[in-house]
Amino acid sequence: MKRAAPSLSKQIKKHATTPVKKKPEVDGNIETMISTGSTLLDLAICGGRVRGGGIPGGILVEIFGPHSSGKTVLLCEIAGAVQRGGGVAKFLDPEARLNKRFASLFGFKIRKDHYHIPNTVTQVFKHLDGWEPGSDSIHGIFADSLAALSTDLELEKGDKMGQRRAKEFSEQLRIYCRTIVAKNFIMVGSNQVRESMNSYGPKYKAPGGEAIGFYSSLRLRTSIKEKIRPKKTMGGKEVSRVTGVVIQVDVFKNSTWEPDRDATLTINYKYGIDDIRENLQFVKHYKGHTQYVLDGCILGNSLEKSIQIIEKADLEYELREETIDLWEAIEAKFIVERKPKKR
Structure with a gap:
């Protein structure tokens, strides 16, 4: 494998896929896109607007789901991408x-002056007041989680009706939603889901009322598919440990492109989002290969060894491009080719 990697790298890079091209511009700020750390999730969010997809600037994003379903991972990955793009990432940790x-697994470096522990809904949004980071990059405010926030009323004498938090979210978002757009910020908040007390409607709801979902341009719902539990042998005995989780992310609401897409993510607790693994499996599955293949070159039958080859030969970019090409070919099959409706 060591000898094969350099020659394979030259062979594939020689005729790599087409360079990134922006698609025709539409409404919304897609000049700079922020990655979620997953190629397939980036595509599910905005792959039909700009090649490679991602999260555009100037929007509010809610990531909601049950505990341990990858919400904080996505939050940190997006914050790290903001920093790598030259932006400032404020992290609010209720x-x-x-x-x-x-958090450092995702390249997210937390500065003391950009890390805060707010108590109330109002304190979160006050961080937008007069904030001028001073560059043209996308800057972000990240809150983990919105469910932990309280209100002044609740802290002082208790909110017996339990409705003040929802009202404050509504009030603050009405005030600051235009600031987020005008200054090209992204604001990303995670939210826990809880079992609904109402016998009608959805079984689970995200706390904080309806305002968060209403004002969010993008809502991502995370759910656990399975836990990763490899088995090893020690002293002749079999031992297993949970080392990660496979989650599904559903694009529940999307004003940046089309909703109702989804992506599977593999998260290793000591590595982060395993984008290479998911891309290799995606290409193999939808191209109908019996082995793992990249740009016509056979990598082998073993997923783990194929990952090692990709990493050793620095072929992550080429694999990502092939994944994007294949995803776009799939989407092209669903284009509705009809003349405009007569009105």
């Missing part, structure tokens, strides 16, 4: 439990 070492 739960006061962010693992900074874990």
